[in-house]
Amino acid sequence: MYDRSIVPKNFKVPEELKTKDFLLRPLKINDLIKDYEAVMSSVEHLRGRMDESDWPAGLTIEENLIDLGWHQREFTLGHSFAYTVASLDGEDCLGCCYIYPSENQEVEVEVFYWIRQNLLETGLEDYLGEVLKQWLKTDWPFERVGFPDRD
Numbered sequence: 492m493y494d495r496s497i498v499p500k501n502f503k504v505p506e507e508l509k510t511k512d513f514l515l516r517p518l519k520i521n522d523l524i525k526d527y528e529a530v531m532s533s534v535e536h537l538r539g540r541m542d543e544s545d546w547p548a549g550l551t552i553e554e555n556l557i558d559l560g561w562h563q564r565e566f567t568l569g570h571s572f573a574y575t576v577a578s579l580d581g582e583d584c585l586g587c588c589y590i591y592p593s594e595n596q597e598v599e600v601e602v603f604y605w606i607r608q609n610l611l612e613t614g615l616e617d618y619l620g621e622v623l624k625q626w627l628k629t630d631w632p633f634e635r636v637g638f639p640d641r642d
Contacts, residue, residue, distance in 0.1 A: 496569030497592045497600060498632055504572065505630050510622055512615060513585055517566050518573040520559045525584035526575060527555045533586075533608035540640070541589075541603055562589075576606065576619060585610060588623055590631075598637035602627065 498504060508515040518526065530537065530547050537547055562573035576586040588604035595601070604623060606616035620641060627636050 495592070497571065497590075498569050502632055504566075504569070505626070508574075508622070508626055508630075509579075510618075512579070512618065514577045514579055514581070515574040515588065515626075516577060517563070518559060518575045518587060519563045520556060522575050522584060523552070523556050523559055526559060526587070527552050529584040529586065529607050530555065533605065536608040536611065537605055540605055576604075585615065586619065588619065590627075593637055595637060598635040599633045601637045601639050603639065 506516065527550075530550065534547055538545065562571070565571040566573060571592065572590040574588050575584055576588060577583065578585055584607075586604065586606035588602065591601050591603070593599060593601045602623060604616070604619055606619055610616070620638070624636075624638075627633060
């Protein structure tokens, strides 16, 4: 079988990152309801953010379940990594971040992230971006990371 992992075999993928404001942990199918609610409450903010012009407009809960299953499997295979941005108590999905292999030869991976639309005024999305940039430098094996539409 072709191994297309984006990290070395001996690399231990971080399971979580806790900050003063949120917890990053792998996005799983068990997050379906909270993730779907966060996505659907942020349709205008998310439109076009993930290189898909209409996503998530019209997204059904069944389609979201398929997406979460795909993210979870890709994570276990090392093909890409999706994390939920959870409140510290784990009760709320505040957003998500994704580490994908890049088709752009100038970078190894591309990172996408978002915070719920109703939290944008708090500056949490900018803070998430700063945290991700530092985390990717210190805890991940990538030397060239791209942040499409954010660099």
